[in-house]
Amino acid sequence: xxxxxxxxxxxxxxxxxxxxxxxxxxxxxxxxxxxxxxxxxxxxxxxxxxxxxxxxxxxxxxxxxxxxxxxxxxxxxxxxxxxxxxxxxxxxxxxxxxxxxxxxxxxxxxxxxxxxxxxxxxxxxxxxxxxxxxxxxxxxxxxxxxxxxxxxxxxxxxxxxxxxxxxxxxxxxxxxxxxxxxxxxxxxxxxxxxxxxxxxxxxxxxxxxxxxxxxxxxxxxxxxxxxxxxxxxxxxxxxxxxxxxxxxxxxxxxxxxxxxxxxxxxxxxxxxxxxxxxxxxxxxxxxxxxxxxxxxxxxxxxxxxxxxxxxxxxxxxxxxxxxxxxxxxxxxxxxxxxxxxxxxxxxxxxxxxxxxxxxxxxxxxxxxxxxxxxxxxxxxxxxxxxxxxxxxxxxxxxxxxxxxxxxxxxxxxxxxxxxxxxxxxxxxxxxxxxxxxxxxxxxxxxxxxxxxxxxxxxx
Numbered sequence: 434x435x436x437x438x439x440x441x442x443x444x445x446x447x448x449x450x451x452x453x454x455x456x457x458x459x460x461x462x463x464x465x466x467x468x469x470x471x472x473x474x475x476x477x478x479x480x481x482x483x484x485x486x487x488x489x490x491x492x493x494x495x496x497x498x499x500x501x502x503x504x505x506x507x508x509x510x511x512x513x514x515x516x517x518x519x520x521x522x523x524x525x526x527x528x529x530x531x532x533x534x535x536x537x538x539x540x541x542x543x544x545x546x547x548x549x550x551x552x553x554x555x556x557x558x559x560x561x562x563x564x565x566x567x568x569x570x571x572x573x574x575x576x577x578x579x580x581x582x583x584x585x586x587x588x589x590x591x592x593x594x595x596x597x598x599x600x601x602x603x604x605x606x607x608x609x610x611x612x613x614x615x616x617x618x619x620x621x622x623x624x625x626x627x628x629x630x631x632x633x634x635x636x637x638x639x640x641x642x643x644x645x646x647x648x649x650x651x652x653x654x655x656x657x658x659x660x661x662x663x664x665x666x667x668x669x670x671x672x673x674x675x676x677x678x679x680x681x682x683x684x685x686x687x688x689x690x691x692x693x694x695x696x697x698x699x700x701x702x703x704x705x706x707x708x709x710x711x712x713x714x715x716x717x718x719x720x721x722x723x724x725x726x727x728x729x730x731x732x733x734x735x736x737x738x739x740x741x742x743x744x745x746x747x748x749x750x751x752x753x754x755x756x757x758x759x760x761x762x763x764x765x766x767x768x769x770x771x772x773x774x775x776x777x778x779x780x781x782x783x784x785x786x787x788x789x790x791x792x793x794x795x796x797x798x799x800x801x802x803x804x805x806x807x808x809x810x811x812x813x814x815x816x817x818x819x820x821x822x823x824x825x826x827x828x829x830x831x832x833x834x835x836x837x838x839x840x841x842x843x844x845x846x847x848x849x850x851x852x853x854x855x856x857x858x859x860x861x862x863x864x865x866x867x868x869x870x871x872x873x874x875x876x877x878x879x880x881x882x883x884x885x886x887x888x889x890x891x892x
Contacts, residue, residue, distance in 0.1 A: 441455060443455070443460045443472055444471035444472065445463050445469065445470050445471045448471075459472075469885065523569035523585075524555065524565065524566070526573060527568070531572050533805070534808065535808060536693060536805060537693060537698060537805055537808045538693055538695045539756075539805035540695075549662075550659045559596065559615070560593045560594075560600065560615050561611060561615040561618060564590075564615060564618045566585075566589040568618075568621075568622045568625070570583070571586040571625075571626045572625075572843075574586060575844070593619070597615070610648075610663070613645065613667075616637055617670075620641065621666075621670075621892070623637065625845050626843070635888070638670065638674055641667050642667070645687075649687065649688070656688050660688070661690065662694045664689055665689050665692055667684060668684060668688075669689075669692055671683050671684050672686065672708055675708075675709060676708065676711075676712060676771060676889075677888035677890070679882065680712065680716060682709050690702060692809065701757075701760060704768050705764070707768055710735050711732075711735060711772050711775050714731060714776070715775050717731075718775070729776075732772065732775070736769075736772060739765055742761070742765050744762060745758060756800040756806045759799040759800050760806045760810065762793075763793050763796040763797045763813040764813050766792045766793035766813070767812060767813035770786055770789050770793070770816050770820055774786075774877075779874065780873055780875070780877070781820035781821070781873065782872060782873060786820055786873075787820075787822070790817045790820045790821055791826070793813055794817050794818075794821070794829055797817070798829065802833070802836035802837055802840050803840050807837055807841075808841070810837065811845075811846070811849055811892055814830060814834065814837075815849055815891060817830065818831075818853045827857060834846055834853070843892070845890050848890060849889065852885070855880060856880050860875045863875050877889075
């Protein structure tokens with residue numbers, strides 16, 4: 434029998450409106466009903482905020498998120514006075530280690546896009562600074578197996594949330610460039626470290642999308658380097674999230690020319706724009722009065738465009754160029770797999786999908802697990818790995834995720850590997866019951882959405 438909505442129970446009971454016994458780590462009701470207990474962590478919601486005396490929406494309000502004051506470039510002369518020695522250590526770790534693990538650019542710390550575009554603002558007391566300190570403490574805690582750093586990470590997370598609650602109520606600060614930067618970095622932190630990121634990432638994307646719409650509008654303008662970086666960060670996560678949600682991207686990828694605004698990564702971006710079009714096709718299938726002819730014409734056009742992004746005629750000369758081109762081809766073959774799933778509602782063991790699985794895994798294997806480009810390999814590895822049916826291919830995908838985790842120590846990599854293994858179990862079960870046709874019908878994304886109640890995290 435439903436009771437008054439509880440405010441301190443687990444999120445599963447709170448959402449359903451049932452009384453929770455608040456047993457840790459999983460409540461008794463969830464265990465008894467054998468349903469997923471969503472725990473007791475902090476959630477973020479975005480709500481409309483209106484300017485005084487106006488009916489127009491200014492922004493989406495973050496109840497639990499992070500933000501700052503004004504974005505600038507890194508300058509070695511900037512002081513870190515006022516910071517405790519432990520905080521200086523965490524900022525140093527962010528600049529010299531963690532930012533390099535996040536970026537696919539492979540640039541040294543002084544040219545790392547995360548450092549270049551966020552550097553000066555991170556040195557100012559702000560929510561963005563708190564997010565960066567939280568991420569550094571979280572990563573160090575896992576790398577050094579130090580529980581005291583987990584406590585420090587939690588303290589900085591709470592500081593970020595408090596600062597955001599103040600900033601989002603200010604019509605001016607809620608539109609500041611640094612606010613967008615902070616929300617996007619909270620999105621990255623959630624994807625990397627939150628054990629139950631669930632709907633949080635979508636909330637962060639929705640908030641960032643509203644900020645971008647308000648700040649830039651829909652018209653093409655001349656963006657600053659920092660703005661291009663932030664827009665690329667949003668679009669990258671938005672497009673990949675659209676795959677894991679089975680829905681169109683929230684934004685229009687305005688200003689998204691290159692991943693992290695790095696020219697060398699433009700061909701990856703070209704594939705991502707086509708991935709966004711496939712996600713839009715997914716939505717088209719569910720609309721009333723579905724135009725079958727238009728659907729097939731659009732899908733065929735995407736397929737032709739993907740073929741046009743084939744290997745370069747000139748062989749890459751440096752290891753950086755080889756890793757970049759291998760990543761482009763891995764994304765391209767993963768995009769084919771995604772397109773055929775949406776277009777024909779089928780995956781492996783159909784011959785077309787199997788061909789691209791083999792090609793995608795082969796391309797990924799060309800880059801060393803320690804290559805900076807590996808930070809962008811989550812989606813293609815999951816996409817090809819889920820459709821792999823040969824034991825050798827599955828072992829390659831599993832080992833690759835473990836190697837990526839060993840060199841990066843991001844919990845998200847273990848979680849996505851677990852999602853891939855869950856898809857294998859479902860596919861193998863369907864094969865035993867329905868043969869190869871049954872196996873081909875298993876949609877990797879839907880397995881996780883329905884079975885685990887969340888989207889797949891590709892970071």
